[in-house]
Each structure stands twice: as C-alpha cells, then as structure tokens.
Amino acid sequence: MKEENLVIVESPAKAKTIEKFLGKDFLVMSSFGHIRDLDKKDFGIDLKNNYIPRYVVSEDKKKVVAELKKAAKNAKTIWIASDEDREGEAIGWHLMEVLGLSPDTTKRIVFHEITKSAITKAIDNPRLLDLNLVDAQQARRILDRLVGFEISPVLWKKVKPSLSAGRVQSVAVRLIVDQEREIQKFQPTSAYRVTSLFHTEDEKVGSSELKAELSTRFKTFDETKHFLDQCNGASFHIESIVKKPAKKSPTPPFITSTLQQEASRKLGFPVSMTMSVAQKLYEAGKITYMRTDSTNLSQLALDAAKETIVEKYGDKYYHLRTFKTKAKGAQEAHEAIRPTYMNQATVPGTPQEQKLYELIWKRTIASQMADAKLERTTVKIGVSGTDEHFVATGEILVFDGFLSVYLESTDDEGQENPIHKGLLPPLNEGEVLVPSEIVGTQRFTQKPPRFTEASLVRKLEEQGIGRPSTYAPTITTIQNRNYIVKEDRDGTEREYQRLLLQDGHLDSETCTEITGAERGKLFPTDIGLVVNDFLVKNFDSIVDYKFTAKVEKEFDEIAEGKRVWNEMIDEFYVPFHANIEDVIENSERSSGERILGVDPKTEKPVSVRIGRYGPMAQLGESKEDSEEKPQFASLRHGQSIETITLEEALDLFKLPRQLGEYEEKVVTVSVGRFGPYVRHDSKFVSLKKDVDDPLTIELDRAVELIEEKREKDRKALLKTFEEDVDLRVIMGRWGPYIAYQKSNYKIPKDTVVEDLSFEDCMKVVEEGPKPKKAAAKKTATKKAATKKTTTKKTTKTTAAKKTVTKKKTTTKSSSEKK
DNA sequence: CAGTGAGCGAGCTTCCGCTTGACTT
Numbered sequence A: 001m002k003e004e005n006l007v008i009v010e011s012p013a014k015a016k017t018i019e020k021f022l023g024k025d026f027l028v029m030s031s032f033g034h035i036r037d038l039d040k041k042d043f044g045i046d047l048k049n050n051y052i053p054r055y056v057v058s059e060d061k062k063k064v065v066a067e068l069k070k071a072a073k074n075a076k077t078i079w080i081a082s083d084e085d086r087e088g089e090a091i092g093w094h095l096m097e098v099l100g101l102s103p104d105t106t107k108r109i110v111f112h113e114i115t116k117s118a119i120t121k122a123i124d125n126p127r128l129l130d131l132n133l134v135d136a137q138q139a140r141r142i143l144d145r146l147v148g149f150e151i152s153p154v155l156w157k158k159v160k161p162s163l164s165a166g167r168v169q170s171v172a173v174r175l176i177v178d179q180e181r182e183i184q185k186f187q188p189t190s191a192y193r194v195t196s197l198f199h200t201e202d203e204k205v206g207s208s209e210l211k212a213e214l215s216t217r218f219k220t221f222d223e224t225k226h227f228l229d230q231c232n233g234a235s236f237h238i239e240s241i242v243k244k245p246a247k248k249s250p251t252p253p254f255i256t257s258t259l260q261q262e263a264s265r266k267l268g269f270p271v272s273m274t275m276s277v278a279q280k281l282y283e284a285g286k287i288t289y290m291r292t293d294s295t296n297l298s299q300l301a302l303d304a305a306k307e308t309i310v311e312k313y314g315d316k317y318y319h320l321r322t323f324k325t326k327a328k329g330a331q332e333a334h335e336a337i338r339p340t341y342m343n344q345a346t347v348p349g350t351p352q353e354q355k356l357y358e359l360i361w362k363r364t365i366a367s368q369m370a371d372a373k374l375e376r377t378t379v380k381i382g383v384s385g386t387d388e389h390f391v392a393t394g395e396i397l398v399f400d401g402f403l404s405v406y407l408e409s410t411d412d413e414g415q416e417n418p419i420h421k422g423l424l425p426p427l428n429e430g431e432v433l434v435p436s437e438i439v440g441t442q443r444f445t446q447k448p449p450r451f452t453e454a455s456l457v458r459k460l461e462e463q464g465i466g467r468p469s470t471y472a473p474t475i476t477t478i479q480n481r482n483y484i485v486k487e488d489r490d491g492t493e494r495e496y497q498r499l500l501l502q503d504g505h506l507d508s509e510t511c512t513e514i515t516g517a518e519r520g521k522l523f524p525t526d527i528g529l530v531v532n533d534f535l536v537k538n539f540d541s542i543v544d545y546k547f548t549a550k551v552e553k554e555f556d557e558i559a560e561g562k563r564v565w566n567e568m569i570d571e572f573y574v575p576f577h578a579n580i581e582d583v584i585e586n587s588e589r590s591s592g593e594r595i596l597g598v599d600p601k602t603e604k605p606v607s608v609r610i611g612r613y614g615p616m617a618q619l620g621e622s623k624e625d626s627e628e629k630p631q632f633a634s635l636r637h638g639q640s641i642e643t644i645t646l647e648e649a650l651d652l653f654k655l656p657r658q659l660g661e662y663e664e665k666v667v668t669v670s671v672g673r674f675g676p677y678v679r680h681d682s683k684f685v686s687l688k689k690d691v692d693d694p695l696t697i698e699l700d701r702a703v704e705l706i707e708e709k710r711e712k713d714r715k716a717l718l719k720t721f722e723e724d725v726d727l728r729v730i731m732g733r734w735g736p737y738i739a740y741q742k743s744n745y746k747i748p749k750d751t752v753v754e755d756l757s758f759e760d761c762m763k764v765v766e767e768g769p770k771p772k773k774a775a776a777k778k779t780a781t782k783k784a785a786t787k788k789t790t791t792k793k794t795t796k797t798t799a800a801k802k803t804v805t806k807k808k809t810t811t812k813s814s815s816e817k818k
Numbered sequence B: 001c002a003g004t005g006a007g008c009g010a011g012c013t014t015c016c017g018c019t020t021g022a023c024t025t
Helices: A012-022 A059-073 A086-099 A116-124 A131-158 A169-185 A221-231 A256-267 A271-283 A299-313 A351-366 A453-462 A471-480 A526-538 A547-559 A565-586 A646-652 A699-716 A758-767 A780-790 A798-817
Strands: A003-009 A026-030 A036-038 A055-057 A075-080 A190-200 A210-214 A236-248 A372-383 A389-399 A419-421 A432-444 A484-489 A492-502 A505-515 A518-524 A594-598 A605-611 A614-619 A631-634 A657-662 A665-672 A675-680 A683-686 A717-720 A727-732 A735-740 A743-746
Touching: A003 A012, A003 A059, A012 A026, A012 A116, A026 A059, A036 A086, A036 A131, A055 A059, A055 A086, A059 A075, A059 A086, A075 A086, A086 A131, A131 A526, A131 A547, A131 A565, A169 A453, A169 A471, A169 A518, A169 A526, A190 A221, A190 A389, A190 A492, A210 A372, A221 A432, A221 A492, A221 A505, A236 A389, A236 A432, A256 A271, A256 A351, A256 A453, A256 A471, A271 A351, A271 A453, A271 A471, A299 A351, A453 A471, A453 A518, A471 A484, A518 A526, A526 A605, A526 A614, A547 A565, A594 A646, A605 A646, A614 A646, A657 A699, A665 A699, A675 A699, A683 A699, A699 A717, A699 A727, A727 A758, A735 A758, A743 A758
Parallel strands: A003 A026, A003 A075, A389 A419
Antiparallel strands: A036 A055, A190 A210, A190 A432, A210 A389, A236 A372, A372 A389, A432 A492, A484 A518, A492 A505, A594 A605, A605 A614, A614 A631, A657 A665, A665 A675, A675 A683, A717 A727, A727 A735, A735 A743
16 A cells, blocks of 8 residues: 655654654654765765765665665655754755655655644645755765864874874864863962951850951961951941842753753763763653754743643743753754653653653743842941951842742852852841951962863853764763873862961961862873874864864855855865875874983883873883883873873883792783783782782782682672583673673573573574674674684685784774773 | 784774664673
C-alpha cells in the first residue's frame, strides 16, 4: 500500500510526537541529523575547481538512508521538516539529493515548537528549499574543513603528531591560556577593611547588633591603626536612615548554555552530564528539545505556565513575560528548554534526572512570575572627630514573587557580603550607638577567575563561537587532546594583618588564610600552551576571538543571496594557504624547550620539552662523535615544563628502582601512564595516592601492596572451570563479565551468574557479539572485518601491512574514549 | 597503553555540526 505522505524530521523523538498530531495519512521518519559529510580523503573538496565538495553518506547512516529511500519510493508527497536553521536547510538539501527529489517541487515545512497548531499551520504553508541558505552552510562546512585539515598537519610536523586545530577548539583553548597568563601575571594589592558591631545605648550588648562597614578602605596598616586610635573614645551616632524600594526580575527560561551553567553551579554537573541527562528527559517526553539557543516559549506553554502559577501561588504571583534572545548568531529553530507539562513539578527517574527536571521546571515557571519587591535600608553612622562614616545595609523582602520558586546562582566565590538579610533593629536618626568591637582586616584583591566548563561555554556563546550541539563535545575534545585539564588545586597559605579594638584596647595580630584553592577548574597543559603559542604566532587571524563573528557575517551574506559561496571561500583560502606553505617552510619546530641547568653528579645538561609522547625531561646530549645516548623521562602528572625545577627533573631519572626480590622474582617501582606502580612477576600494582612515594617506598610496603591486590583479584573472581583454566567469570566495575583468553565478553541480560555452566560461557564466547576492541566509530565495523580476514596472512603484502597499522589506530582510539 | 623520546621512515593522526545508541573492565 502506498503511503500518502512522508514527513522527515531530524530527531526520532520528535518524529514520534509529530506522528501523533498528524494522524494516519502521515508517516513520520527521522534522518538522525546529517546524513552526509565531506569525504575525508583529499579534503573532500576540489581545491582546483571552485571548491566543489565531494559528499559521502556517513558509514553509520547507510541503514537510515536505505530505509528513507524505501519509504520515499512509496510516498506520494514528501515533506522535508528539518529544523529551520542553516544546518537544517542543508540536511533537507542532502536528503533531496540522496533520495532523488527535486528542490523545485518537494515541500519544505518548518515549525519552531512541537504543538498541534504549529504543525498543522506548517503543513498548510509549505515552501521550497532555500538554496542560498544551503550554500551558506556549505561555505561554513568547507571553511571549517580547510582550517582544520590544513593547520592540524602543520602541528604534526612542528610540534607533535596527532594534534588538532580548528576554528572553535583552538579559540576555546586560547581563552583558557590567555586567562591563565593573566592569573600568573596578577599581583594582588591589599587594603584594610574596617567593620564594626554596634548596639544601641540602652540595650545590652549582643541583643540586637548592627553590623556596619566603614565606607573608606585604608591602604596601610598605619592608617588603619591611626583611625582605630581615633575611634577609641569617639562617639558614634546615626546621621541618616534611607529606605529605598528595589526589585528583582526573573531570568529567561533555559537555553542550552544557561542550562549547562546552572546545572554546573547548582547541581555540580559537568556539561556532558547535563546534556546526557537532558537527552533522557527529552526522549521520555518530559522536556522540550535540549539543544536550543532560543528563550522563546510557545503560546501553549505560556498558557500552561499561567494556569499552574495561578493555581499554585495565586494571581498576584503571575506575570506574562517574553524574552529577547541575546546570543550572537542565534538561529532559534526551537523553543526554550522547558517542561512538556507545566503542571508536573517533579518526575520519576534517576536522582539526576529528577534534579535536572526540577531545575528546568523552576526556571521556566519563575520566568513567568512577578518581580520580587525589596526594601533596602541604608544607615549612615558618623564618627566624632573624623569625616569617616560607617554604613549598615539591610534588605527585607516585601514580596517574594518569583523568588519563592527560583533564584539564579552566580559564579562569585567567597566574596564577603556586607548586606544584612532581614530586618535591621529599630533605629532613629541622631541616635547614639556603642561599638562592641571594631575590626580592621587586611584584604587582598582577587585574581581573575579561572574558567569552569560551564563558564567557558558562556564565554564561547558570548563570542558567537560554537553551537548548542557542540559546546559539550568541544569541551570534551580539548580535554581529550590534552590541551586543558579539569583539576582541583590546593591553595597556599597567606598572612594578613588584623587589628581589633575592644573594651578600649587596640590589639593587632598576624593571621593566616588559605588562598587560591580551586575546584573543578580548567588549566592549560604544557601541550596546550605550546600549541596555542604556535598558533597565535603563525595563524593569528584564525585564532582571533573575532574570527568566527567575521566569517559568520559573510555566511549571512551568502544566505541573503548577496554573495557567492565559492568566491567567499576563495578569498579566504588563497592567502590562508599561502600562509600555511610559508609556515611549513620557514617556521622553527616548537617544543617549549627549557634548559634547567646541569646535573651536579654527571655534569650533563638537563632540559625539558614536548616530545613525541608529551612533556619530557632529557639528561645529557646526543653527540655525533659519541656513543653515549641521552636519558629520557616523562614529566609526572601535575608537573609542568614552565615551572619544573632542576631538582624535580633529576628525581625523574631515579626511576625505575629495584627494591629487591619477593618469591624469587624482582620487585621494581616506577611511574607510568597511570601513575606510580610496583611491578612484580609481570603484574602491576598502583601505589596508593598521597600515601606512597615511588622514590622512597621500600620492599616491605611493596609486598603489602602486591598481596592486597591479589586478595582483591581473588574476591572479584566469581567462577573458574576445570575444563579450561582460561575461562573465568569476573566481577568488574560494570558488573560481572566473562573473560576468555585475552578477550572479555558481556553476559546476556537476565542470566543468573551463579548458574552459568562451562557450556553456557563458551556459548557466549562463540556466539556473543565479537568483543570489538575498536570503539564503535564510523568505520570500526569495516576495520574489524578486514582485520579478521587478513591477520592470518603471513606474507608481507601491502594489504597485510595496512591492517596492522589500522589495528593499532583502532585500539588507540578505544583507549582514548576512556 | 605501564621499558617509548633522534637514527630509516610507510602510513597514521585532523575540522564543525546535526543526530543517537553502543560501549566501556
């Protein structure tokens, strides 16, 4: 039977919802995003012929494309309903190309919200594909490919293999590097903050205290002391009391970037976790689409929010609001992120899903609520014999409004807040106050803040760099490439002065505080620093913060039909490529090398630099006329080329150490990729963090660790079989699994592990899905197949060679996924 | 992936944006 209508959307969850609205005559399918991309071979672009792109159907989309083709053949009318933005238009165009549809007749429809009225309205108003917009996307895609695939190989040559550069990631790294340098450069200055606790004359000390701060901050200890001396015996009276109304308004509903920020601040989620939890909520139909840059709410949502607010909180808490989207380059193909059903304040699910949902619900509801009304009272207190005055501020909530539901958090860390929450004690102008204590404290200016994942996203969005769908992946990429790391850092102790005036006595003391402690902040690595400096030096215009904004403007001109896309690309590419050639030819290798000094024992020079496998130290030099080779050692975690000292570098060469023998086998200690370890009988045991030091650990302790590990392995071993000692059932991090020879196998669902027989296990090993060493990335299946058929060949044909190297890459990529 | 780091040097790495699963020891 021939279907009347086929509608193609991008997301399968969306397809499901829309099908319900459209009824029987419509079959709704999804393309799962883009179906084609530029070929990876030779850029996928004909550089000599107007940059004509060569597209191929992505490996993991072949199945979807085949199904769409089949459905398209059977349909009378095909509706392309991809998102209304540049990428969506291109997805639509690729679909038409692949399915053999004509852009002149195929119906293109768009809607910005998934409601019945929006969809029927779209069906009633189809248009044709906008080829200018498609061209703008092609220009975007081709430019990104050219930038990424021309600069990255330069890095392989000049810095280290396998590195990457790109329009978005390189700027993200630059933001972090520039900020880090600002922080290193920063010199704190200090000033003295004076605070006082007052009470009224007739009241007892402590009954109702008034905390006030001096409006002046003194530069020096002596000035502060002088002032406190003046206070000793002075009188204090209220000069004025000023009351001022104030209001607070709610923030707009969530878009991707603000959701990531708030989930990070309020729930402590990394951005990738926020996105995967949101994805689950979306697939379950609990929230609208989570990759959006629009703060818009549908009429349906506005009505539902009103109903919920009025019912739950009453009329006076409701206030209709619409928000303008601020983000640069926003394309607004979707609604804001909001609950599907406003009247559900909570949903079932994992704790994370519940928390994130609640956050979304509160933010959405609050955005449609009344302002909070405050009254701020400022009390000015004069000091006799001086022109100085203390100020006390109190704030009371007259009407809570949206605050009864939700308040956005800030990134500020530990800044002292001088505002009294709540009421001030009853006071009158002219009244005399008595201080119970006056304190002068030395305070230091704060260094610029380091980025968190979420604040980096905000910065990128402000600059119009990246899209909602790429914020989380970009941050993962630059961490995977080891350009930046997310880390905690302990603070350092700092002394400060404190002066205390109490009961007519002035004392001063030196106190200490911890400063500069960081949690979950982004730091550049040595490689990040070297690569960034190389890019800034040689490709300044590309890693410029404004580069994206500049090309976006040109893409817009293409979309408006004012510019031809391949002319724009040509204008960019010709000088860009000349620059590439010049850098390859003329630029020095860049390794960030630092000469640390000379080893006092051997009198050989010691240096550090980026090597093929990362930051390393070198002891001695390679000389042509000498047989002697230099020694190498990797820098340890937390060490940096920029800051490592000669002593620390020399320590690196003290490993591996032999500790002695245990059970007639040698015990050695060293530091590897996963940190310090003990090696014995070709088995590895990690040293305990913060307990053991590889430079000082002794045999007894090493044996202890070895035995501990044996005990743990014994406990994890669930089953062994007499028939074959190679077969074991082991308890792993993700539950039990079967290990046979060198591969691991998943146990089928619903099996009782205790009941597994030898035959059951062997069945899993033989029939179960082949344990893919390779991460399931695009071509993995193809590679696995090649591997299987050729590994047995012993002849050194090119084909066999090829598979060997391929195998290497696949295992590597699987390891990188960790 | 836990001894690597020049030397001879094939073939490999890499981008951004749209979407989900499959998968991890």
